[in-house]
Amino acid sequence: MTISSHAKEFGGLPVREFDPETGIQDAWGVTYRLTLGYDKEQQGMTFSDLLEKYLSDPKVGEVTALVIGCWDGAYEGEGVVSVVDQLLDASDLLTGLRHLFLGDITYDESEISWIGQTDVSPLLRSFPQLEELRIRGSNNLSLGRVNHDHLKTLILESGGLGADVVQEVTAAVLPELEHLELWLGTDDYGGDVTIADVEPLLTGVLFPKLKYLGLRNSIFADEIAKAIAAAPILNQVDVVDLSLGTLSDEGAQALLDCNRLNELKKLDLHYHYLTDEMCKKLSTLDLEVDLDDQQEPDEYDGEMNRYCAVSE
Known part of the structure; x- marks a missing residue:
């Protein structure tokens, strides 16, 4: 896409x-x-x-x-x-x-x-x-050394976001930030972010007013889902957005196993690699779950491959 x-x-x-x-x-x-x-x-x-x-x-x-x-x-x-x-x-x-x-x-x-x-x-x-x-x-x-008193929304869309940029985000002083959206992408197009780079965002201490966390378009969406399921950020935000990435049943199961998930208002997973059975399980949650645009892994040379939505 x-x-x-x-x-x-x-x-x-x-x-x-x-x-x-x-x-x-x-x-x-x-x-x-x-x-x-x-x-x-x-x-x-x-x-x-x-x-x-x-x-x-x-x-x-x-x-x-x-x-x-x-x-x-x-x-x-x-x-x-x-x-x-x-x-x-x-x-x-x-x-x-x-x-x-x-x-x-x-x-x-x-x-x-x-x-x-x-x-x-x-x-x-x-x-x-x-x-x-x-x-x-x-x-x-x-982004440099960010210290901004009024910024409420920060959106960085990329086919491959650099770890240095994510580190600038996690070091930023943004007391009014409510909406953070990072398109992490893939290493094929310069994305060298790892789960360690995004983990500070999941502590719930960086941006006290954050209500929407989007870690989108990620090649390692399963790792992100597992980390979020165990993270304090679920006590703070209303919306978790893992859309456009390579989420499979493995990551989705970690979310299902988290008893705090129903505290969210919305879980956005559209464009995903979930099975029909997993989609049915997620649909029973007591919150809005976007499961549109189901994908099928691509078989190549004996391997099943999943791709994030936006890369080129």
Whole structure:
């Protein structure tokens, strides 16, 4: 599975593509997505031009959410550096910004494993009122030393997340964080995270207000499930999301054996490798369980292989 469609909603608002000819028409009712696209490229426009047009609009200070789509050379780290620099230079104009999505890019624009990112720590420092940061792609991604008083949602989408980035997350000071979502991916695309890297997230002491924990798109979903079943985090969160990964009956059984599981409001397991029998058992739990998109292991050279949903 690849990411084939753009975000339809972000920051609690419907997403609309920004038209540089008409500018910001509805600062409060929509989230604008800035994306280069074929038509703009044919007109000789660069992403820098497009972003400058957006930032020079007199209503830009009123917008609360912004989606950055495909920029020039999205598969090269240099392109995103200019995007970040422009946002930093305009931080005094973007006074209302609370939600930022950096990299709403589909597979036909750039595979997720190709998307070049950068050190985003200056963004967090320059936008102290930011409540949501969503980033797609992890090549050259760094969060730095995070200390942010207002961030409530952090989402890192990747086909292979680096252990160094996860370690930056576990070292972060985010007293208001409620929603944490990490797409861990596979080592075939740079994901070198191990269970030891995510275990600090399961202690329940890092982020006191955390209610949603998503350790998604993981090649070692069974290990994560076993660790969560024995971890204090179940006493804190309302939602555990292990979707898009390689979860099998082995990991699911560990969750079933945990008598605290019913304290959750939701267990999201969609895209999984569970048997019909295990799905029936999970369906009897006294909470919402998402079991959509059941997969079958792929037999190759005498071995049964399972794959996380998003990697390329």
